[in-house]
Amino acid sequence: MSVVTFGESKVALLPHETVLSALERAGQRIPNSCRSGVCQSCLMQAVTGEVPAQSQRGLKPAWVQQGYFLACQCQPAGDLWVALPNKVIPVFSTRVLDKHLAAEGVLVLRLEVPEGFTCRAGQYLHLEMEQVVRSYSVASLPAHDGYIELHIRRVSGGKLSNWLHDHCAIGAVCTIRGPLGECFYLPDATADFPLLLAGTSTGLAPLEGIVRDALQQGHQGPITLIHGVLERNGLYHADKLHQLAATHPNFSYLPAVREEGESGDVALLLKQHFAQHAANATRVFLCGAPELVNSLKRQVFLQGAASCHIHADPFVMAPAAP
Amino acid sequence: MATLFESLGGAGAVDAAVDIFYRKMLADERVSHFFDDTNMERQAAKQKAFLTMVFGGPNHYTGKDMREGHRHLVKRGLNDTHVDIVIAHLGATLKELGAAEADIAKVATIANSVRDDVLDR
Ligand SMILES: Cc1cc2nc3c(=O)[nH]c(=O)nc-3n(C[C@H](O)[C@H](O)[C@H](O)COP(=O)(O)OP(=O)(O)OC[C@H]3O[C@@H](n4cnc5c(N)ncnc54)[C@H](O)[C@@H]3O)c2cc1C
Ligand code: HEM
Ligand code: FES
Numbered sequence: 474m475s476v477v478t479f480g481e482s483k484v485a486l487l488p489h490e491t492v493l494s495a496l497e498r499a500g501q502r503i504p505n506s507c508r509s510g511v512c513q514s515c516l517m518q519a520v521t522g523e524v525p526a527q528s529q530r531g532l533k534p535a536w537v538q539q540g541y542f543l544a545c546q547c548q549p550a551g552d553l554w555v556a557l558p559n560k561v562i563p564v565f566s567t568r569v570l571d572k573h574l575a576a577e578g579v580l581v582l583r584l585e586v587p588e589g590f591t592c593r594a595g596q597y598l599h600l601e602m603e604q605v606v607r608s609y610s611v612a613s614l615p616a617h618d619g620y621i622e623l624h625i626r627r628v629s630g631g632k633l634s635n636w637l638h639d640h641c642a643i644g645a646v647c648t649i650r651g652p653l654g655e656c657f658y659l660p661d662a663t664a665d666f667p668l669l670l671a672g673t674s675t676g677l678a679p680l681e682g683i684v685r686d687a688l689q690q691g692h693q694g695p696i697t698l699i700h701g702v703l704e705r706n707g708l709y710h711a712d713k714l715h716q717l718a719a720t721h722p723n724f725s726y727l728p729a730v731r732e733e734g735e736s737g738d739v740a741l742l743l744k745q746h747f748a749q750h751a752a753n754a755t756r757v758f759l760c761g762a763p764e765l766v767n768s769l770k771r772q773v774f775l776q777g778a779a780s781c782h783i784h785a786d787p788f789v790m791a792p793a794a795p
Numbered sequence: 796m797a798t799l800f801e802s803l804g805g806a807g808a809v810d811a812a813v814d815i816f817y818r819k820m821l822a823d824e825r826v827s828h829f830f831d832d833t834n835m836e837r838q839a840a841k842q843k844a845f846l847t848m849v850f851g852g853p854n855h856y857t858g859k860d861m862r863e864g865h866r867h868l869v870k871r872g873l874n875d876t877h878v879d880i881v882i883a884h885l886g887a888t889l890k891e892l893g894a895a896e897a898d899i900a901k902v903a904t905i906a907n908s909v910r911d912d913v914l915d916r
Binding site (some may be wrong): 510513530531774 | 805806809810813814817818821822839840843844847852853854855
């Protein structure tokens with residue numbers, strides 16, 4: 474008999490009982506509606522244990538990879554530890570290995586990879602220092618590179634970004650929680666679909682990681698990376714990316730400088746991409762300034778990208794203190 | 796006899812319809828502003844809930860849920876015209892997917908049956 478653990482509850486499943494029914498029997502309230510695997514309102518995440526494929530039908534691939542499943546469809550063969558999506562976030566202690574400026578106002582911060590920490594390039598984590606917690610995206614391939622790289626933009630008046638730029642010392646200890654998010658590369662049955670990545674400012678961090686991850690996994694399809702910045706001196710890692718494009722014919726790097734007119738219009742560049750590549754096959758990744766990310770997301774969906782293939786991380790900031 | 800939900804193709808039909816329908820809604824300026832400040836992923840899940848319901852599939856929504864779920868939209872001017880537009884896009888979506896006219900009519904009937912709840916009257 475399988476045992477399902479959820480928070481403080483441990484329930485032994487009755488024959489033919491689903492995780493949803495068992496948790497309800499134990500007095501837990503799990504969101505649900507259709508109870509037949511259609512509406513996805515009973516979405517949960519397996520922290521440990523295997524869930525049957527039946528309970529992952531219709532979910533986006535990035536969710537399947539992270540152990541998401543539909544509780545109303547789940548009759549596991551073995552024990553399961555489950556949580557509501559993103560409710561269980563692993564915590565690690567680590568320290569700063571290195572910091573340097575990649576451009577005016579853009580700090581590259583490298584952290585030690587803590588024992589047991591795994592993460593895909595493009596996911597993000599909560600960084601806690603000086604009693605402040607902020608989210609930052611992972612630009613490196615931690616398992617391969619041996620460090621966690623973050624790109625931090627200086628936000629005027631911002632607490633943590635300024636502290637990291639001005640005061641954080643090499644060797645400083647910090648807490649990270651994560652990984653979170655679904656912006657990462659997943660190969661399909663084939664590896665020849667187009668990848669389109671667009672970001673502004675430090676929105677480049679996750680995208681650069683995803684590109685390297687895809688290339689390392691042997692992605693064959695065209696990969697287009699658009700980096701939008703306000704002024705030319707905001708472009709960073711340009712040499713590295715030009716280099717990568719020179720050695721990988723399927724990768725194009727398009728810097729887009731807003732003050733330089735049409736060539737700097739990210740929305741227009743996305744549109745041009747869809748004139749050349751099938752929108753419904755393209756996997757799209759969008760990161761950075763929330764307003765732009767949200768409007769681009771809508772744009773690519775209307776231009777034909779499938780909703781399950783659009784991954785976006787708007788870098789939302791806390792509302793201004795009153 | 797197959798239920799309406801089964802004859803439309805069940806969960807697979809909902810999966811196939813959701814992007815087509817939602818794209819029509821977002822592209823239509825008469826209704827797209829109702830979806831402005833909502834998160835697209837969550838929206839996609841809600842669209843699935845909506846489609847499952849009007850396709851005659853299993854659901855646990857009550858009239859009260861429909862009232863509460865749309866009350867903030869009624870305050871922003873949601874009215875009969877918008878419901879008609881939704882029903883028209885639904886019909887066009889189903890047509891694209893090759894559904895039978897009789898089934899499309901049944902879907903419209905279900906959507907119409909909750910009109911008063913959705914509009915909170
Ligand atoms: C999923 C996710 C991933 C992220 N990834 C990254 C990343 O990789 N790199 C990165 O640099 N950032 C990233 N961010 C943003 C980051 O988490 C922080 O919000 C950012 O670094 C600011 O933190 P802070 O402590 O410096 O500023 P805070 O102390 O939080 O202050 C910023 C304040 O400035 C206010 N503010 C902003 N603009 C203005 C304005 N024009 N006028 C007045 N007030 C204003 C904001 O409302 C806010 O109150 C990410 C955010 C999210 C949600
Ligand atoms: C025709 C009858 C309609 C039915 C049966 C219906 C059904 C539903 C359902 C089942 C949900 C999901 C509720 C939830 O789980 O939270 C929902 C949400 C929603 N509906 Fe409708 N709907 C109808 C008409 C409309 C119309 C005409 C509009 C606007 C043009 C509309 C806009 C919305 C929006 C914006 C949401 C999401 C609200 C949120 O994000 O909280 N609906 N609807
Ligand atoms: S309750 Fe609808 S998918 Fe589980």
